Amino acid sequence: MNSLIQKYNVPGPRYTSYPTVPFWDETTFSETVWVRHLQQAFSISNSTTGISLYIHLPYCESLCTFCGCNKRITRNHAVEGPYVDALLTEWNLYCDILPDRPRIAELHLGGGTPSFFSTGQLNRLLTGIFNRATPTESPDYGWEGHPNNTTSEHLQLLYNFGFRRVSFGVQDYTPIVQRAIHRLQPFGNVRQVTGWARQIGYTSISHDLVFGLPFQKPDSIIDTIHKTLTLQPDRIAFYSYAHVPWIEGINGQRGFRDEDLPTGDQKRVLYETGRELLELAGYIEIGMDHFALPHDLLYNAVQMGTLHRNFMGYTTTKTRVLLGLGASSISDVWSAFAQNEKDPNRYMNRVLAGELPLLRGHILDDQDQFLRQQILNIMCQGQTRWPLGSWSKREWETLNNRLKEFWLDGLLDYDVEGLSVRPEGRPFLRNICMAFDERLNYAQPQTRLFSQTV
Template structure:
């Protein structure tokens, strides 16, 4: 397998987006965005969908007690827990600003707490947060609520408090069990602690427990990945996220230091790490879902893939698709299909705006018709590995350009396509991001203007 893959990896291992949205954030057109336009699109999408599907809500909790040097998330490292209460107050203030704009009581179908480290916050603070959220909202009949816990500071009380609010999913960040890798990424994560919190979650009643693993980290080997997978399998998490490490040290504040580029596996080695883990997981009964996710047959993520309802948004792969995704907290991104909006990334700027009664918007993008059409194609490819369109959806010039970009993938046996659609072959699954790039008009336009490509934007696709 590796011998036949090497030339393709060398060919397609280029910087590219992860496509949790389209257009991707670096190519948003802020000239057409305003708070007025954002609110208009939000209210229109809300009215069209709240009564039927409800809304999704993401809350970013950005604090961490220590710096993990593989992490590219927006966070602030501190051991000062006095920051908890003001930040929870700001989240509730932002929520109330939105509720005041909505014409009826929101129904929450999907809710996710991410970070940072949500378990940095005391259980009582999380209880205060969720009590305030549900004072102005109602759960849908079958909600999907999940949160991210750090195995080293998640307590039984954390698990119980969130379970009492309807949370049935929890993901624990494991990354890797190898001591050398853990030292390099500054993440001491004992297996015994992961085992303990996993057992606690099952005892409380969580029905979907996920472990997050990362491949491509410094000093990883096929043996260390295999050892991590073997240990993970003994705990039988319902889902596993097996993420590709995104090396983006040029992004301000991401903390990716403490090791050299030479300590990282090459693109070919990185793909071997993934295939080693994938083969072991599939042998243990897990099924590969989309890109970098795995699930056991009883899990809802597996069911969504089988039923063709798998969805992808800023939270990654989900089983719930709503027209409105509101993101609360510093750096959070909201999505109402026809518009995106991102909050202030700096925590202090976020707090200042919210507590002065303003929506804490930093930037956004209003999608035109072409954006929405291309977004649908990219979403289909990322979730289903195929997409269709109506004959005549492309102008002659657009079809010639797209065909030219797809031709290389077809010649390499990665996909098949015609004038009405495209299907990715199993051989092409490692290159989903590259295939989506063929549809990314904003990226391709930018690449045609060499002067705009001097700044690095994305991690490698392999």
């Protein structure tokens, strides 16, 4: 395994979309084209599956130096009101151009730190959203809470709006690791908010753990997971730390030295240690970096073949329209992507001037959509099939050469109609998907764009 880790530990996307953002072609994108694609997708799906809505709340009171998210650090809570004003304005701009009242099947509040916002502002935000929308019959609403500032009032308010999922960022309980990543968070706080959520009635509580952090050792993982298991979260996201300090806006990752990080081989030991403990405790591995107990809807989606992956990660809900509100949010209507302004101030200024705050986008051609489906199948199901004749002779020769290497290493089986990833290949899902990524392979980027795949 160590030799394979050394071979395949290369920079690569996490494939929450295809094409990935660095390879979007903006030459065919415009607001007019984006709105047309959105309206077409909405007309197809709203009356049947409904739509998904992601709302980005970017503010945090302190900087966590492992974080790769788009965020703004401030202790000034006066920013809450103007930002909520902008979110509701953007929502109303979209509702005005949609042909019907939206039905929201999936709603997620992400960050940043959603629990940075007061219950009063969150109530105002969600009341404004549902003034112009209707929940579907069985909605899936979730949000991200910080154990240090989530209150029972936060949990109850969001529960009253239909939220039944909540995820708490834990990362690691080891003091030296917490100090390195500037995330000082006692186990007692996590136990308290988990207990509150369960008492209120949340049916899916998730803990986010991270492996590959600075100074992390197998003992750190063992202690963190043992503590986590005493709380029995329904889901556990066991993420690989993505070290990307060169990306604009996340320079906090330079708060520790590269030599403080585990090597690729050491990182894999951390993952295997954690995975074994989780599986012994009854958790089932799902897709990449996720685990769930058998009663959770995420596990049920795997069993039913309905697991989906989008810019929010793995989800049990598949809609044709994912609308992203807020700074840096990305919208997806299958045939087109659009991303908002990343800077919160630029985002608010444009929205409050009556503009859709679009920064960039991409219109997917037929090949994009075909390759996107193959990558989605691999990430969600560990296999994919395609009709005979899907590839030209030259395309197949190229793909065959890429896949043959994985087959020789015992990671997958394939033929002219599809492939299936072996259990030994699960750690290398991102690498396997890269074989299908024509835009990445064509560009052959010479600068660092992605974190390491292992």
